Every structure is written in C-alpha cells, then in structure tokens.
Amino acid sequence: MxxxxxxxxxxxxxxxxxxxxxxxxxxxxxxxxxxxxxxxxxxxxxxxxxxxxxxxxxxxxxxxxxxxxxxxxxxxxxxxxxxxxxxxxxxxxxxxxxxxxxxxxxxxxxxxxxxxxxxxxxxxxxxxxxxxxxxxxxxxxxxxxxxxxxxxxxxxxxxxxxxxxxxxxxxxxxxxxxxxxxxxxxxxxxxxxxxxxxxxxxxxxxxxxxxxxxxxxxxxxxxxxxxxxxxxxxxxxxxxxxxxxxxxxIGTSNLMTGTWSDGCVCVTPTLRIPAPGHQGSAEGDTLSITVRPEKVWLGDLTPQMFRLPGTIVETSYHGATTQYVVSIGPDLTVTVLEQNLPRMRAEDRWNPGDQVEMGWLPEHTVVLR
Ligand SMILES: Nc1ncnc2c1ncn2[C@@H]1O[C@H](COP(=O)(O)OP(=O)(O)O)[C@@H](O)[C@H]1O
Ligand SMILES: [Mg+2]
Incomplete structure (x- = not known):
C-alpha cells in the first residue's frame, strides 16, 4: 500500500x-x-x-x-x-x-x-x-x-x-x-x-x-x-x-489483554507473558496479545520457552489434529492445536482434568494494535 x-x-x-x-x-x-x-x-x-x-x-x-x-x-x-x-x-x-x-x-x-x-x-x-x-x-x-x-x-x-x-x-x-x-x-x-x-x-x-x-x-x-x-x-x-x-x-487466536510492564504483558497479577520484540508502549499501557494455537506446546517444552501451568478442560479429535482447551486461570483459556503424529496413540492424548505444563517461544507472542 x-x-x-x-x-x-x-x-x-x-x-x-x-x-x-x-x-x-x-x-x-x-x-x-x-x-x-x-x-x-x-x-x-x-x-x-x-x-x-x-x-x-x-x-x-x-x-x-x-x-x-x-x-x-x-x-x-x-x-x-x-x-x-x-x-x-x-x-x-x-x-x-x-x-x-x-x-x-x-x-x-x-x-x-x-x-x-x-x-x-x-x-x-x-x-x-x-x-x-x-x-x-x-x-x-x-x-x-x-x-x-x-x-x-x-x-x-x-x-x-x-x-x-x-x-x-x-x-x-x-x-x-x-x-x-x-x-x-x-x-x-x-x-x-x-x-x-x-x-x-x-x-x-x-x-x-x-x-x-x-x-x-x-x-x-x-x-x-x-x-x-x-x-x-x-x-x-x-x-x-x-x-x-x-x-x-484469520485462524483461531488466543486473545488476551493486559498491561505493559517491564517487557511483559500482565494479564493477571500472576500471569506475566513476555513479549521481547515489542516496542513503543509505555508502562501501564493496555495491550492485546495473541498466540496461535499450533505454537503452543503441551509437555516436551524446550528451555527457551515461556511456560505456565494449566488444566485441560476440553479435548476434541479432528482427525489430523487434536484441539485442547486449557484453563490457565479464572475465565482464561488457551486453545492448543497438536498434530496427530504417526506414532501417537489414543492413550497419549490429554484428557479433561489433566494438569499440564504448557509453553511457547516468547517470539510467538504477538502484540496487537
Ligand atoms: N446499491 C447499494 N445501495 C445501498 N447500500 C448498498 C448497496 N450496495 C451495497 N450496499 C451496502 O454496502 C455494504 C457493503 O456491501 P458489499 O460491498 O456488498 O459487501 P461484501 O461484498 O463485502 O459482502 C453493505 O452494508 C451493503 O448493504
Ligand atoms: Mg460481496
């Protein structure tokens, strides 16, 4: 343009x-x-x-x-x-x-x-x-x-x-x-x-x-x-x-809103999501962020990942993928999309009620206008 x-x-x-x-x-x-x-x-x-x-x-x-x-x-x-x-x-x-x-x-x-x-x-x-x-x-x-x-x-x-x-x-x-x-x-x-x-x-x-x-x-x-x-x-x-x-x-997005403080978006007092690439906001500004469902991992996290605990509330099987809804706080959920890989069996899937550690790479946190 x-x-x-x-x-x-x-x-x-x-x-x-x-x-x-x-x-x-x-x-x-x-x-x-x-x-x-x-x-x-x-x-x-x-x-x-x-x-x-x-x-x-x-x-x-x-x-x-x-x-x-x-x-x-x-x-x-x-x-x-x-x-x-x-x-x-x-x-x-x-x-x-x-x-x-x-x-x-x-x-x-x-x-x-x-x-x-x-x-x-x-x-x-x-x-x-x-x-x-x-x-x-x-x-x-x-x-x-x-x-x-x-x-x-x-x-x-x-x-x-x-x-x-x-x-x-x-x-x-x-x-x-x-x-x-x-x-x-x-x-x-x-x-x-x-x-x-x-x-x-x-x-x-x-x-x-x-x-x-x-x-x-x-x-x-x-x-x-x-x-x-x-x-x-x-x-x-x-x-x-x-x-x-x-x-x-476009796509499913995990929208969250919080205030900008010290390189993080504070969604709740205990949930601080780092957004390392973000510039141009002042301390205390309200920001919306998103992370795409396929960028979020459940288990097998790498050391570079931002991590947080959650509870599976919904599991739905879609053939090629499985979608999970994970609760990370009161009225706060994150949707996660996992590929159903060749070696995966039905019993490997997470079920509602399971406690999980989930995470994503900080660069996959996208700050929105
Ligand atoms: N000839 C017209 N007279 C009055 N309103 C119109 C006319 N054509 C379209 N609109 C209105 O303009 C808006 C955009 O329509 P349109 O361009 O057909 O949208 P889209 O193709 O994205 O669905 C709609 O609110 C529609 O009702
Ligand atoms: Mg049209």
Missing part, C-alpha cells in the same frame, strides 16, 4: 507499473461510508485476495474497479491509466461472479466466444481461441453442451474461460467458489491457482473464507468496515497480525 495521494502519478512497485492502483477510493451509500479512503497497488501477475466478512465492502470495491459503480471519491488506475470515468466495456478488466451469469440460450463454446464475437474477430480466430480456453479449463469435450447441463464447478469454469478469453489486464473474481460444496471448492481452488499461473493475468479475488485466501494468494488484504486492516503475504498476515480484528478473522 502507498500513502501517495497524487492520482496521476504512476506508482512503482518492484520496478513495474501496478496492474491496479486505488487511490483514496471511497463509496458512500445514503450517508453510510461503505468503502473508506482505500488505497492499494496490485503488482502485475499477482494473485491478490481481498478477505473480509460479509458486508465489509468487497463487492462494492470490485464493482467500482469494473466500472459498474461510480466512486464517491478517489481514483482507479488500471495499468497506469486513469479509468475512473471510463465506461465498463472500455476498461481492460473482466469480472467473474459467484452466480455464473452464463447465457443459457448459448452452448459452452458460444458463451466462451461471446467477447471475441462482440469485438468482431473472424470465425477461425474465435474457434481457435475458444478451443484453447476450453482446454485450459479442462472442458475440451463439453463445447456443444448447454450450461444448464453442467455441474456448478463446470459452469464456473465456463465463466472463467469466458472472462479470460478477452485477455484482460486484471480479472476480478467475486466469491466465485462460494456456491460449491467443500470438496469441489478445494479442487477448484487448486485449479484456479494453476490457471492463474499459466495465464499470468493479475487476479483480484474476493472471499470471506480465510483458508481460501491463505492457500491461494500471493498477497492478502484483510478488510473490515470499508478499510484495509492489514495487507501482506499469507504468512505475514497469519504469523504477524497487527490488529485484534486481523488476528481474530
């Missing part, structure tokens, strides 16, 4: 012009600010996700980039060109929606070739490009089918092919997998990522699903109430959340 406010300026990101630059993008609906002074640069060829809860302004942002909705304020640049007042069909941008919006009166080939026919390309070129696109999305043998005969996943691949055939600078995807069941969704996530790598087009992918965003993206922006709370690589935003919202929205 850049703080620059000059809308005509071409902003350098890793030496190239960003595919999309948003500068102070704002949308107000009837007195409510839905997108609030949003600034963002997308690097050419990246898979970028906008992640946030329902109603935070994701679709509104995409619609403004696509040109379907006028910003109240701010500027949109596509590949360095100001398109803020350019009509949608003249923007080098295509959109894939959750509802596939296919033309039911056309077969699959007719749907995919639609954009090229409208551009007036000759039939041979269109046929060839349509065939290439259908190969890309693995629908080579379904060209003559009506969309209504296809499954949800196949329909979404037709929608993707129909958008990609126009070779846009940027593809906007608004929760394209949300209507699919979990197994198909996982499969399509991998395929979509693969296709994006092959075509090299910038993808701006909108989702409310944190796993989806983490597993697919080069970068993720976490959005809340019209503003971007945090932007970074999946690892960045997961391992180093900067706000309570970001920590809570």
């Amino acid at each position: 850049s703080t620059s406010t000059d809308p005509t300026e071409k902003i350098a990101t890793t030496g190239t012009t960003p595919s999309v630059s948003l500068r102070g993008l704002t949308k107000v609906f009837g007195g409510t600010t839905v997108v609030d002074d949003l600034s963002l640069d997308l690097t050419s060829g990246e898979f970028f996700s906008l992640l946030g809860p329902s109603g935070c302004g994701k679709t509104t942002t995409l619609r403004m980039i696509a040109g379907f909705s006028d910003p109240t304020a701010g500027t949109i640049l596509v590949d360095g060109e100001d398109v803020t007042s350019t009509p949608p069909h003249k923007r080098d941008v295509n959109t894939v929606f959750q509802s596939y919006a296919l033309f039911e009166h056309l077969d699959v080939r007719g749907n995919v070739g639609f954009g090229l026919r409208r551009k007036g390309l000759d039939k041979r070129t269109i046929d060839q490009r349509v065939s290439e696109m259908l190969e890309l999305v693995e629908l080579g043998d379904r060209g003559k089918e009506r969309p209504s005969r296809l499954s949800g996943g196949q329909r979404q691949r037709v929608a993707l092919a129909r958008a990609l055939i126009n070779q846009p600078k940027v593809l906007l995807l608004d929760e394209p997998l949300a209507a699919l069941d979990l197994k198909l969704r996982h499969q399509m996530q991998a395929e979509l990522k693969q296709i994006q790598r092959e075509v090299g087009i910038t993808f701006l992918f909108v989702t409310h699903d944190q796993d989806e965003a983490l597993s697919m993206s080069d970068r993720v922006a976490i959005m809340n109430q019209g503003v971007i709370e945090q932007c970074g690589t999946p690892e960045d935003v997961y391992e180093h959340p900067t706000s309570v919202f970001a920590a809570g929205f």
Whole structure:
C-alpha cells in the first residue's frame, strides 16, 4: 500500500507499473461510508485476495474497479491509466461472479466466444481461441453442451474461460467458489491457482473464507468496515497480525489483554507473558496479545520457552489434529492445536482434568494494535 495521494502519478512497485492502483477510493451509500479512503497497488501477475466478512465492502470495491459503480471519491488506475470515468466495456478488466451469469440460450463454446464475437474477430480466430480456453479449463469435450447441463464447478469454469478469453489486464473474481460444496471448492481452488499461473493475468479475488485466501494468494488484504486492516503475504498476515480484528478473522487466536510492564504483558497479577520484540508502549499501557494455537506446546517444552501451568478442560479429535482447551486461570483459556503424529496413540492424548505444563517461544507472542 502507498500513502501517495497524487492520482496521476504512476506508482512503482518492484520496478513495474501496478496492474491496479486505488487511490483514496471511497463509496458512500445514503450517508453510510461503505468503502473508506482505500488505497492499494496490485503488482502485475499477482494473485491478490481481498478477505473480509460479509458486508465489509468487497463487492462494492470490485464493482467500482469494473466500472459498474461510480466512486464517491478517489481514483482507479488500471495499468497506469486513469479509468475512473471510463465506461465498463472500455476498461481492460473482466469480472467473474459467484452466480455464473452464463447465457443459457448459448452452448459452452458460444458463451466462451461471446467477447471475441462482440469485438468482431473472424470465425477461425474465435474457434481457435475458444478451443484453447476450453482446454485450459479442462472442458475440451463439453463445447456443444448447454450450461444448464453442467455441474456448478463446470459452469464456473465456463465463466472463467469466458472472462479470460478477452485477455484482460486484471480479472476480478467475486466469491466465485462460494456456491460449491467443500470438496469441489478445494479442487477448484487448486485449479484456479494453476490457471492463474499459466495465464499470468493479475487476479483480484474476493472471499470471506480465510483458508481460501491463505492457500491461494500471493498477497492478502484483510478488510473490515470499508478499510484495509492489514495487507501482506499469507504468512505475514497469519504469523504477524497487527490488529485484534486481523488476528481474530484469520485462524483461531488466543486473545488476551493486559498491561505493559517491564517487557511483559500482565494479564493477571500472576500471569506475566513476555513479549521481547515489542516496542513503543509505555508502562501501564493496555495491550492485546495473541498466540496461535499450533505454537503452543503441551509437555516436551524446550528451555527457551515461556511456560505456565494449566488444566485441560476440553479435548476434541479432528482427525489430523487434536484441539485442547486449557484453563490457565479464572475465565482464561488457551486453545492448543497438536498434530496427530504417526506414532501417537489414543492413550497419549490429554484428557479433561489433566494438569499440564504448557509453553511457547516468547517470539510467538504477538502484540496487537
Ligand atoms: N446499491 C447499494 N445501495 C445501498 N447500500 C448498498 C448497496 N450496495 C451495497 N450496499 C451496502 O454496502 C455494504 C457493503 O456491501 P458489499 O460491498 O456488498 O459487501 P461484501 O461484498 O463485502 O459482502 C453493505 O452494508 C451493503 O448493504
Ligand atoms: Mg460481496
């Protein structure tokens, strides 16, 4: 993200012009600010996700980039060109929606070739490009089918092919997998990522699903109430959340609040959690901290670890992992996630009532805004 406010300026990101630059993008609906002074640069060829809860302004942002909705304020640049007042069909941008919006009166080939026919390309070129696109999305043998005969996943691949055939600078995807069941969704996530790598087009992918965003993206922006709370690589935003919202929205977080004193966050008079890397707080400041459940160990602690006693209150088996809820004081619990390793047996698991010593490395205590 850049703080620059000059809308005509071409902003350098890793030496190239960003595919999309948003500068102070704002949308107000009837007195409510839905997108609030949003600034963002997308690097050419990246898979970028906008992640946030329902109603935070994701679709509104995409619609403004696509040109379907006028910003109240701010500027949109596509590949360095100001398109803020350019009509949608003249923007080098295509959109894939959750509802596939296919033309039911056309077969699959007719749907995919639609954009090229409208551009007036000759039939041979269109046929060839349509065939290439259908190969890309693995629908080579379904060209003559009506969309209504296809499954949800196949329909979404037709929608993707129909958008990609126009070779846009940027593809906007608004929760394209949300209507699919979990197994198909996982499969399509991998395929979509693969296709994006092959075509090299910038993808701006909108989702409310944190796993989806983490597993697919080069970068993720976490959005809340019209503003971007945090932007970074999946690892960045997961391992180093900067706000309570970001920590809570991605993954399970063990949020605790206390006062800053002598390099520790004092959650209770007896529970002092060291946060060695933290700077910028004064003695007595109130701080929130988190530690991710998989960073916490039960037993087998190393000498470097911060340690504290606890009591198991809940054990739940999840196949690949076991989750424990550990009480560390009145109204204070920590959730712990353990891998079920090959050598582990059922009797090795902790049970409610067991006293444990738990711990984590001090650098895994994350201090939040
Ligand atoms: N055309 C509109 N008129 C009035 N309010 C709208 C309109 N479109 C969206 N909103 C409101 O803007 C907010 C953000 O909506 P949206 O961008 O669709 O969120 P998201 O896609 O993140 O779920 C919601 O509160 C929604 O009700
Ligand atoms: Mg939406």
